Amino acid sequence: MLKCNEIVELIASDKSLTFLGKMELKMHLLMCKHCNNYSKQIEIINNQYKKSIEKVTNTDEVHVQDLEDKVLESVKNKKEQKP
Amino acid sequence: MSDKNQDLSPIEIIDAFKNQDWSILEQLIKQYTTFLLKSALGLGVRGNEADDLVQNVWSTFFEVIDRFEGNSQIRTFLYGILINKTRELRRENIKSNRHDPIDSVMEERFDSNGHWAKPPMNPEQFLEATQTLEIISDCIDKLPVTQRAAFTLWEIDESETSEICKILDVTVTNLGVILYRAKNRLRECIEIKTKANE
Numbered sequence: 001m002l003k004c005n006e007i008v009e010l011i012a013s014d015k016s017l018t019f020l021g022k023m024e025l026k027m028h029l030l031m032c033k034h035c036n037n038y039s040k041q042i043e044i045i046n047n048q049y050k051k052s053i054e055k056v057t058n059t060d061e062v063h064v065q066d067l068e069d070k071v072l073e074s075v076k077n078k079k080e081q082k083p
Numbered sequence: 084m085s086d087k088n089q090d091l092s093p094i095e096i097i098d099a100f101k102n103q104d105w106s107i108l109e110q111l112i113k114q115y116t117t118f119l120l121k122s123a124l125g126l127g128v129r130g131n132e133a134d135d136l137v138q139n140v141w142s143t144f145f146e147v148i149d150r151f152e153g154n155s156q157i158r159t160f161l162y163g164i165l166i167n168k169t170r171e172l173r174r175e176n177i178k179s180n181r182h183d184p185i186d187s188v189m190e191e192r193f194d195s196n197g198h199w200a201k202p203p204m205n206p207e208q209f210l211e212a213t214q215t216l217e218i219i220s221d222c223i224d225k226l227p228v229t230q231r232a233a234f235t236l237w238e239i240d241e242s243e244t245s246e247i248c249k250i251l252d253v254t255v256t257n258l259g260v261i262l263y264r265a266k267n268r269l270r271e272c273i274e275i276k277t278k279a280n281e
Contacts, residue, residue, distance in 0.1 A: 003197030004193060005189075006197065008189075012263040012267055013260065014237070034202040037202070037205060042270070044209055045213075045269050046238055048213045048219045050238060064116060067120065067137060067138075068109075072105070072112055074142060075112070075142075078145060
């Protein structure tokens with residue numbers, strides 16, 4: 001039988017489990033309130049993390065085009081520097 | 084966006100660079116710049132610093148292109164350069180990833196029998212605290228670059244495990260440890276901030 005600290009490790013490290021491993025995890029979560037809460041916290045983190053990253057990675061097209069032009073320009077300059 | 088150069092080989096890129104074939108290089112740059120910018124922002128680099136970083140990655144890319152191995156994808160190769168540059172920017176040492184204080188924080192949450200000594204906060208309160216995303220983004224900003232990159236690749240890009248390991252230059256076991264630490268750092272950070280706001 002796995003202990004709580006081992007269950008927590010399985011959950012947070014996203015280990016791929018065998019069928020029996022999955023069953024044991026499920027059983028543990030049914031019986032153990034704390035690990036169940038922990039597992040829900042991790043789920044919340046996964047979801048909110050996604051939302052948060054999506055928010056900060058919003059880019060506008062004009063800005064990106066501008067950046068692409070700058071990059072191309074510097075690549076051209078670089079090539080000219082070392083023929 | 085054209086997918087024509089989806090399969091551009093390193094040799095083709097090197098040739099294009101040598102022959103000053105700007106149209107191919109432009110296509111290449113157009114194909115990956117958005118991805119690089121988004122990745123830089125995702126790693127917590129903001130504003131001008133993010134633009135400079137992307138330019139820097141491209142510049143390095145063309146310097147080391149002859150060392151590019153055909154069996155890794157351009158995207159992977161670029162992301163690898165980006166992570167290294169971000170670590171430099173943050174003055175982060177890869178070795179510093181060997182020990183993480185979160186490990187002992189987690190140990191203290193259990194008794195010697197492996198049972199919870201300090202149980203986790205109830206999830207309802209936890210969810211409420213992260214609703215505005217303010218707390219979680221503060222906590223994300225405190226993550227080391229490698230953990231942040233690993234979590235982003237794992238949860239958002241849903242990249243293949245082998246691909247993530249290649250980008251981060253870690254084993255599958257290490258990747259598990261990195262994810263474990265990232266999630267527990269976030270969890271502890273959110274709990275502390277939530278309690279402070281009570």
